Amino acid sequence: MAIETKDLWLAAYLVANGGELKEVRPVMGGEGWRVPVFIVDGKGMDYLTSHYADGNILGNLARQRRSVEYLEMRARRRLEEVDHG
Numbered sequence: 030m031a032i033e034t035k036d037l038w039l040a041a042y043l044v045a046n047g048g049e050l051k052e053v054r055p056v057m058g059g060e061g062w063r064v065p066v067f068i069v070d071g072k073g074m075d076y077l078t079s080h081y082a083d084g085n086i087l088g089n090l091a092r093q094r095r096s097v098e099y100l101e102m103r104a105r106r107r108l109e110e111v112d113h114g
Contacts, residue, residue, distance in 0.1 A: 031070040032078055037104075039081050040067035041096035045088060047071050050100065053107040063111060065104035 031051060034040055044050055048071040058064035080086050 030074050031068055032074045033066055033068050035064055035066055037065075037067070037097060037100055039078065040069055041093055041100050042081050042086065042088065043069040043071070043074055043077055044100065045092040045096040046073075046077055048074055048077070050103065053100075053104050055108050055111045063108050065107060067100060067104070 032039075032043060032048075033054075035056075040048075040050070048069040050067065051070045052068040054066045054068065055063040056066050077086075
């Protein structure tokens, strides 16, 4: 099941634990700013999301950090495409 979230850390947690980033969709946020919505798909995404929300997560911090950096880069590129496209 695909999860859509504006939460960079949740998206990174899902990617770091087997999820696949399907899309970064820019949406209008407050004061006209574009914000990224991350769409992550994979097996067990509901389970991981509920544990993340409860604060009951364990993980590899190095993998989490790499996922955050990857998603930030993808979001930045996507937002630039929209702004210049």
